[in-house]
Structures are given as structure tokens and as C-alpha cells.
Amino acid sequence: MPTENKTVLKLAKVQDAHLTGKNVLVRVDYNVPLKDGVITDDTRIRETLKTVKLLLEGNCKVVLMAHLGRPKGKPEPKYSLKPVAAHLGKLAGAKVHFATDCVGPEADKVVASAKNGEIVLLENLRYHPEEEKNDEAFAKLLAKHGEFFVQEAFGALHRAHASTAAIAKFLPGAIGFLVQKELEYLDKTMVSPARPFLAIIGGAKVSDKISVLYSLIEKVDTLIIGGGMAYTFLAAQNTNIGNSLLEAEKVEDAKNIILKAHRNNVEMLLPADHRVVTEIKPDARVEVTQAMAVPDGWIGVDVGPRTELLFADKIKAAKTIFWNGPVGIFETPSFASGSITVATAMAQATKGGATTILGGGDTLSVLKTAKVKPENISHCSTGGGASLEFIEGKQLPGLVALSQK
Numbered sequence: 001m002p003t004e005n006k007t008v009l010k011l012a013k014v015q016d017a018h019l020t021g022k023n024v025l026v027r028v029d030y031n032v033p034l035k036d037g038v039i040t041d042d043t044r045i046r047e048t049l050k051t052v053k054l055l056l057e058g059n060c061k062v063v064l065m066a067h068l069g070r071p072k073g074k075p076e077p078k079y080s081l082k083p084v085a086a087h088l089g090k091l092a093g094a095k096v097h098f099a100t101d102c103v104g105p106e107a108d109k110v111v112a113s114a115k116n117g118e119i120v121l122l123e124n125l126r127y128h129p130e131e132e133k134n135d136e137a138f139a140k141l142l143a144k145h146g147e148f149f150v151q152e153a154f155g156a157l158h159r160a161h162a163s164t165a166a167i168a169k170f171l172p173g174a175i176g177f178l179v180q181k182e183l184e185y186l187d188k189t190m191v192s193p194a195r196p197f198l199a200i201i202g203g204a205k206v207s208d209k210i211s212v213l214y215s216l217i218e219k220v221d222t223l224i225i226g227g228g229m230a231y232t233f234l235a236a237q238n239t240n241i242g243n244s245l246l247e248a249e250k251v252e253d254a255k256n257i258i259l260k261a262h263r264n265n266v267e268m269l270l271p272a273d274h275r276v277v278t279e280i281k282p283d284a285r286v287e288v289t290q291a292m293a294v295p296d297g298w299i300g301v302d303v304g305p306r307t308e309l310l311f312a313d314k315i316k317a318a319k320t321i322f323w324n325g326p327v328g329i330f331e332t333p334s335f336a337s338g339s340i341t342v343a344t345a346m347a348q349a350t351k352g353g354a355t356t357i358l359g360g361g362d363t364l365s366v367l368k369t370a371k372v373k374p375e376n377i378s379h380c381s382t383g384g385g386a387s388l389e390f391i392e393g394k395q396l397p398g399l400v401a402l403s404q405k
């Protein structure tokens with residue numbers, strides 16, 4: 001379980017590493033959303049600034065490496081990190097050199113030409129297939145860019161890739177401020193949460209979140225399931241779900257989780273009513289069901305108004321709340337009401353003294369839709385997958401690689 005993550009791994013911290021004047025290679029998570037070359041949410045960049053600025057103040061040469069999207073091992077202009085370089089320069093108030101490759105002569109040249117107190121951003125690591133293969137020779141080429149490695153890519157810690165795992169074989173390393181903050185929050189929440197402890201898990205697929213559900217059911221007082229995945233749980237209780245999303249092969253797991261909740265005295269809430277359509281399209285006519293069942297021919301796209309009230313009440317009563325995954329297809333305005341209610345209630349709960357934690361890119365986008373500022377939530381995790389795997393009690397390869405024996 002999560003405590004093991006902390007007790008087994010001994011991790012050095014960037015602020016203790018005496019890095020003045022050094023070349024420091026930093027793995028960051030700059031996998032930011034882009035629209036026509038413009039960054040639409042720069043949270044992930046901002047969150048690394050504390051570490052970047054510490055290094056710049058220490059007169060280090062800061063070499064940043066990151067991935068963007070899924071370019072499948074070859075250069076693809078739409079996944080270039082170049083727009084990030086310009087934006088980073090403004091945020092960090094420092095010169096940012098951009099290298100059009102992350103390894104090889106071009107990268108070596110740009111790194112050599114940068115001065116101490118300046119930043120180099122290397123082009124997308126995933127332009128090379130070796131990155132995702134955790135290839136040691138590739139990691140060695142990356143390692144040439146620095147004398148020390150800082151792991152600041154919380155969102156990539158659950159991946160054993162060359163820049164997150166193999167790299168640690170070639171350089172001494174430490175974790176940055178963002179990774180420290182993420183781990184502290186998640187660890188505190190999972191080990192000694194103030195109670196009642198409520199988890200809200202939504203999103204599209206049960207299969208993505210099955211392990212975390214098994215883990216949460218051992219920890220929480222109340223578990224709310226919403227979004228597309230709720231329908232597999234409703235089906236597991238023989239409730240009609242019409243044409244809503246169903247993962248038939250996960251019905252047995254859903255039954256097991258319901259049973260475990262019962263045995264552990266965990267209150268488990270599924271949507272009590274739904275917003276339904278006959279076709280998923282932005283201008284679809286939306287109806288509200290009377291009860292838990294979805295009539296034949298209809299698709300559940302959001303929780304209904306009664307469920308919103310119920311969820312908001314549970315959020316209000318909780319002292320610790322963990323939320324991952326929207327409770328409806330929030331990207332479409334007329335299916336966003338449930339997710340907006342959850343986001344707003346989370347902000348109110350934070351104001352009232354609850355510890356609120358939110359994870360996953362989609363969940364962060366819901367905040368935007370709901371016009372809730374991230375600072376009105378106790379902690380917005382920058383890594384959905386990594387935070388879920390941490391809660392599941394899995395060892396994160398990006399940390400294991402850095403752990404001191």
C-alpha cells in the first residue's frame with residue numbers, strides 16, 4: 001500500500017543536492033494541451049517553475065526533457081515542444097534555447113552553447129522509439145547533457161521509460177519540488193485521511209480504474225461512482241441501462257467491488273437518476289430519468305439533478321475528498337451539469353476546511369468548465385495515471401530508479 005512507497009524508497013530532494021553551477025538534466029511533464037500551436041492550459045509548466053528557478057538561482061545550466069502526445073517514435077510537427085519553449089521563457093524570466101532533437105549532435109551543440117543561468121528545452125523524447133523502450137543506450141545519450149538528474153515529471157513516474165527510469169543508471173539524481181508535493185499529498189491522504197473520506201471516481205472506463213477501486217474500497221468511508229463507468233455497476237445490479245456505456249467483461253469485477261463495499265461497511269453511491277439522450281450529439285434533446293434505470297433506446301450522458309444534490313451533500317459532509325474522472329460527458333455543455341456540480345462542491349468543501357484532491361487531465365478540464373480555480377482545491381495532481389497507481393500501492397518506476405540503496 002502507499003506507505004510502502006514511502007518507507008521502501010529513499011529519495012534525495014533537489015534542494016539538498018548542492019547543485020550550484022552544475023549542468024542539471026531535468027525530466028519534466030510538459031505534455032500540455034495545445035490548440036493551433038497555442039498552449040490552452042499551462043498548469044504543468046507553472047508547476048515546475050519552483051524547481052527550475054531554484055536551479056537558475058544556483059547558476060545551473062538547466063536542460064529540460066519532456067514528451068508531448070504520442071508521436072509513435074518519429075518526428076511529427078504537431079507534437080513539437082517548440083511552442084512550450086517560448087512560453088516557458090516568459091514564465092521563468094530566463095533565456096530558453098530550443099534543441100530540435102533531444103540527442104545527437106544538434107542537441108549536444110545547443111546544450112554546449114547555452115550558458116549557466118539559462119535553460120535548454122530538448123525536443124520531444126518520444127520522437128525516438130528508444131524512449132518508451134527504456135533503452136539504456138538512449139538514456140546514456142540523454143545523460144550526456146547533465147551532471148545531475150532531477151525527476152520532476154510526476155505525470156510520467158508510472159512509466160519505465162529511458163528518461164524516467166534508465167537515465168538514473170548514468171547520473172546521480174533527486175526529486176524536484178513538484179514530485180515532492182504530489183507524493184506528500186497523496187501519501188497523507190491515503191495513510192491518515194481526516195474522515196469521512198470520500199472518493200468520487202468517474203470517467204469512461206471501469207477497466208482503467210478497476211485496481212484503484214479495489215484499493216479505495218479498503219480505505220474510504222464513501223465511494224461515489226459516476227460517469228460512463230457507473231453503467232457497468234448498474235448493470236451488475238441488474239438495473240436497465242439502455243444503450244449506455246457497458247463493459248460486459250467487467251460486470252463480475254463490479255459485483256465484487258459492490259460486495260466488498262458491503263463487507264467493509266463502505267457506503268457506495270451510484271447515480272440515482274440520469275440525463276439521457278437517444279444519440280450523443282451536442283444538440284441532442286436531453287431527458288431526465290425518474291430513477292436509476294435508463295429506458296431502452298436511451299443513453300446516459302450525465303447524472304441527473306437528484307443525483308447532483310446527493311453527491312453535493314456527500315461532498316459537503318466529507319473531510320477528505322479524492323476525485324478522479326468526470327461524472328458525465330462534460331465536453332458537451334448540455335451534459336456537463338453533474339461534473340460542474342461536483343467541481344463547485346469540491347471548492348466549497350475546501351473553503352469549509354476539507355482536504356480536496358483532484359487527479360487526471362480530464363478532471364482538471366472540468367474545473368475550467370466549472371470556472372473553479374485550481375487554487376480553490378487543496379491539491380490538483382498533474383498526473384492522473386501516476387496518482388492512481390500510487391493510490392493502488394504500486395511502485396512507480398520513475399521513483400524506484402532513483403531510490404538510494
Ligand code: AMP
Binds near residue numbers: 202203229325362
Ligand atoms: P477518463 O479518461 O477515464 O477519466 O474518462 C474521461 C471521459 O469519460 C471524458 O472524456 C468523458 O466524456 C467520458 N464520460 C463521462 N461520462 C460518460 C458517459 N456517461 N458515457 C460515456 N463517456 C463518459
